[in-house]
Amino acid sequence: MAKLEACRIDKWLWTARFFKTRSLASEAVSGGKVHLNGQRCKPSKEVKAGTKLTITKELYQWTLTVLAINSHRQPAKEAVLCYQESPESILKRQQQAIQHKQQRALMSHSEREHKPNKKQRRQIHRFKQG
DSSP states (O other): OOBOSEEEHHHHHHHTTSSSSHHHHHHHHHTTOEEETTEEOOTTOEEETTOEEEEEETTEEEEEEEOOOBSSOOOHHHHGGGEEEOHHHHHHHHHHHHHHHHHHHHSOTTTSOOOOOHHHHHHHHHHHHO
16 A cells, blocks of 8 residues: 555545546535634645645545545545544434434335336327427
8 A cells, every 4th residue: 555645635535435436526616515613725736744734525424533544545445544524424324314214215216216117108209209
């Protein structure tokens, strides 16, 4: 595992597997979804070991400390070793996940997003053509 002293924040988010691509990581940083030591930053900002990060993605938020910086993207089991998440952050995310599951369970099937079946697709095509 190649270790560096510092790295761009968008590259670190990609190597730590928070985002699938560097461009998605860069957009998140530019959009204010990532805070470095409590402040907004640009995608080119350098990250070093010991840096505190707050990452907001979809419904969840991570508060973590950078432990290591990799030069290349590693498997998920190794990427987890690059940071340490605070216990409060872990607990909060677990509670959010449980709450989200309960809300989805309370929704009726018709309110959930679903793909139309074959019969419904035919009806849609007939409606659009006629």
